[in-house]
Amino acid sequence: MLKVPHLETALTGPLRHLEKKFLENQVTIEGWFREQWQQTPPTFYGSVDLRNAGFKLAPVDTNLFPAGFNNLNPDMMALCVQAVQATMAEKSPCAKRLLLIPESHTRNLFYFENLAMLSEILKRAGFDVRIASLIPDLTAPLKQLLPSGREIILEPLIRDGDRVGVENYFPCCIVLNNDFSAGIPDVLKNTQQVFLPSLNLGWSTRLKSDHFRIYQTVTDEFSKVIDIDPWLINPYFDHCGAVDFSNQNGQECLAERASVLFQKIREKYAEYKIEQSPFVVVKADQGTYGMAVMMIQDPLELTNLNRKQRTKMMTLKGGSAVTKAIMQEGVHTFETVGEDRAVAEPVVYHIGRHVVGGFYRIHKNRGIDENLNAPGMDFHPLAFAKNCHVPPFAQCEFKEPVNRFYAYGVVGRLAMIAAARETL
Amino acid sequence: MLKVPHLETALTGPLRHLEKKFLENQVTIEGWFREQWQQTPPTFYGSVDLRNAGFKLAPVDTNLFPAGFNNLNPDMMALCVQAVQATMAEKSPCAKRLLLIPESHTRNLFYFENLAMLSEILKRAGFDVRIASLIPDLTAPLKQLLPSGREIILEPLIRDGDRVGVENYFPCCIVLNNDFSAGIPDVLKNTQQVFLPSLNLGWSTRLKSDHFRIYQTVTDEFSKVIDIDPWLINPYFDHCGAVDFSNQNGQECLAERASVLFQKIREKYAEYKIEQSPFVVVKADQGTYGMAVMMIQDPLELTNLNRKQRTKMMTLKGGSAVTKAIMQEGVHTFETVGEDRAVAEPVVYHIGRHVVGGFYRIHKNRGIDENLNAPGMDFHPLAFAKNCHVPPFAQCEFKEPVNRFYAYGVVGRLAMIAAARETL
Structure with a gap:
């Protein structure tokens, strides 16, 4: 522990x-x-x-599509298992077997540890579990031994008629651990299977x-x-539906709205007598993995982005371009640990x-x-x-x-x- | 722990x-x-x-109507709380307040510790909980301080129209921790409230x-x-629907069926090469608390019950007479602890x-x-x-x-x- x-x-x-x-x-x-x-x-x-x-x-x-299950306290395992049992009873009471579709990482051991833990939670909840990978050049099952002593087997995902699965295993219920930032793969479209959560909750739609x-x-x-x-x-937050970080002039909308946002935050800080300086976080409206994120202390920063900053904000996980952005009131971190x-x-x-x-x-x-x-x-x-x-x-x-x-x-x-x- | x-x-x-x-x-x-x-x-x-x-x-x-929640590992508290949340979501999703009706014990500290723990589990699951006691002469709330440091308050149960409750508290949902060995009290009959579990699962019906x-x-x-x-x-088990332990001759049915039961058990013991001697447990068909229970090694014992044995088998918790009995194949205890x-x-x-x-x-x-x-x-x-x-x-x-x-x-x-x- x-x-x-x-x-x-x-x-x-x-x-x-x-x-x-x-x-x-x-x-x-x-x-x-x-x-x-x-x-x-x-x-x-x-x-x-x-x-x-x-x-x-x-x-x-x-x-x-959370990763990081391996970071939870091992004492919480029983709670996770019980919660899966209760949730599956609500969502798919007849399922006995699950197909787990993960991110297509090939070398990320932290992610694999997450996958091993998630798979173990589902198995302990009483389900058969096999992992179907979308890694493009995977042609045979790939066994990964992990630092924790656990292991996972990634099997190539197969389409068979209106079902997807792995060899000789096409369960009715699929657990997704892939946020599909680059869009829903065609191979997963129009199946007769239940996806948990829904395919539409990936970052290509959200x-x-x-x-x-x-x-x-x-x-x-x-x-x-x-x-x-x-x-x-x-x-507080605001967003711009058409941004272009490829040139210096694509940030008018952001700068303008950031200005309003800072003003609103300052008023609240005054009301609550908060002494810290406000800041705002600018992020791609679609996306995850902490990509395309920046902090600003002043709306003027947005009109003076240098090439490095703009490059950082341009691209998402999976290579998609950033065309929409959200600005969110920054919340200072109050908790610290150690000396x-x-x-x-x-x-x-x-x-x-x-x-x-x-x-x-x-x-x-x-x-x-x-x-x-x-x-x-x-x-x-x-x-x-x-x-x-x-x-x-x-x-x-x-x-x-x-x-x-x-x-x-x-x-x-x-x-x-x-x-x-x-x-x- | x-x-x-x-x-x-x-x-x-x-x-x-x-x-x-x-x-x-x-x-x-x-x-x-x-x-x-x-x-x-x-x-x-x-x-x-x-x-x-x-x-x-x-x-x-x-x-x-289990007692003994206080005997569980305190580390299981979170599991109990989560299970209550999941179960209430299925059974009574609108309930926010619960009335807990316990056994009418007045001095049993072990039972009170159970009640305190059960009440705490329900509260932590996010419900208001008050305890309505059926103790006949209880006229005001009775606070009990317990050896664990916990405390409980027993309040007199009140009937108001088609609802029962305690003062100013008549929730729609009632949790029973009383097995009603002596029958369902009239005060609880014909209410408009939900009982968990059903009133019909008490030992007066089961x-x-x-x-x-x-x-x-x-x-x-x-x-x-x-x-x-x-x-x-x-x-293996069998039962007799009309027994009378008040005299020496009321046990013909039991003795006869016990004989068959022993024979069946001996055959199974032979099949599985089990060397222990079979035994049979005779119990009142209704009842709990380990009352009216005896072990026999031989069906003949039933035709030779002495007064003390018969007296023990005659009366149930709550004073009801034993008129039906069940005989059950005894299972040897294989687990031991310590030297x-x-x-x-x-x-x-x-x-x-x-x-x-x-x-x-x-x-x-x-x-x-x-x-x-x-x-x-x-x-x-x-x-x-x-x-x-x-x-x-x-x-x-x-x-x-x-x-x-x-x-x-x-x-x-x-x-x-x-x-x-x-x-x-």
Whole structure:
């Protein structure tokens, strides 16, 4: 088991306003979530990157094809297995066998460890699992031995009539762990099989701006229920539908809207007497893996992008060009770990309606306003000690440490509700 | 956390035939359970007392109003909470508040600890919970401080029109932790509320012989699926519908049928080359708490019951007379713990479709063919180290200790399927 060191702020500081609000309203909150899942069934799974500024806790990315299961606390395995069983009972009760379609990475051992863990969770939940790879030149099963001692076998994906599978194995139900940034492959189109989650939730169809627009509605509704300012859980954002980073002049829309965004943030900072400087994160509206992301402290920066900056913003994972961009209020990272105050950014994992764990991305050499999910980033995963779906037990006289992860599970689930509504 | 000592046999011995069969067929087994729960929704919760003879693993009692939640490994709390959330989403998705109706014990601290733990699980799952007691002379809320540091408040149950509740609290959903051995109280009849589990599952309506008759059908079906002799998971039994322990001559039916039962068991023992002596357990057909239970090594014992034995068999919890009896093939206890080889009897806990944990009843001064669930029995609870619903991962190359508790979770769930079918 990963040992969980003392987290300097989130785990030991006094309960902040927001955390207190969540604690006081846990019954209302859990009841509200149950209602939401009745109206909009949850997606199969997902991970949500959060930023915790203490006064504010917000999602910055919602991944519906989560990697990183290997970073969870091994003690959470039983929770993951139970959550898969409960979720499959809702979504595909007859399935006995699963086909897992992963990203087409060929050398990423971290990703393979994730795949091995995900596959193990599904197997322990009582399913046959085989992995069908879309790696173009894969012609025979490829066994990968992993540093953990686990192993995975990638088999070439085969199309047979209206089904896909691997040799002699064409199950009715397919679990996707590939976000299809470059579009849905033709081989997967028009099959008679159930995809979990839906093929339409890949990044070739999804827009971050849609997600955060829906998230705004979700948080407006939620905030009324527990009487908080929705800004405390919702970063301001705006987006531009036609950007061109290939030349110096394609950023007028961004610069103009960034200006408005900064003004709105400054007003809120004044209202809450926040002394930090506001910043804004500019990202490709489609995309993941921390590609095409930049931070700005001033809207003027957008009109003066140098070639290197523009090149960085031009291309997505899979090679697609960036034509739409989203700008999001940056949330300072308030949590640090250790004496050198390395910043710690929480990621919360969900299976169906259940929060099953999470971990911190910890990076020693990065500022509190920098994005940690960058290509090749050197983060150290730190598993949450407890599960965040178990509400702390504030009204109980029985003394035990408050579960500080509960707040993460609340905000993570709000983002998952937004994701579920994207498919409506 | 309770430390789990080395269990001499179950946890370290070689995998027995039955355990191997379960491991080899885990995908088939889990798929079969999913189908069963689709056809017959699980009851809200339940605990199943098992006997493990090594060659044979079978339930001896299925309690649909389980006490003993305080004996589970505290690490299982998150699993219990998640299972309650998943189960309530299926059974009563709109409920936000719960009324818990417990047994009317007034001094049983062990039971109160169970109640405190159960109440905490429900609260952490996100429900308001208050405890409505049926203790006749309770007129005001009664606070009980418990040795664990927890506390519970028992409030007098009130009837208001077609609802029951406590002062200013009449939720739509009621969780029962009272088996109503003495019949369903009038105050609970004809309400408009949802009872979890159904009021009809109390011991005033249930018969053990019905349960084990249905269990026999369940195990016949299950055994075909994984190709085992159903006797390995199903104790032979028979029952008599009109017994009278008040005189020496009321046991003809029992003696006659016990004779047949012993003969059948001896044949099976010969077939499997089992050297132990068979024994039979005689119990009241309705009832619990280990009352009205006796072991016999020979059917002749039934025709020679002395006054003390007959008195013991005459009365049930709540004072009802015993008029029906069940006889069940005894299953020797194969598991022992420690150097003095104290016998260890597993109890498995279920919430909805999920196995959430279990513990051993451990007793040093009792033989391997004696019933541990006796009034005032001095058992020491030993929480299972792992959860038994997580199948071991036999086909994985990654080395980790096999989870020996899986077999318990399989047989426990078979009994829970039988219980669910009782309500059909």
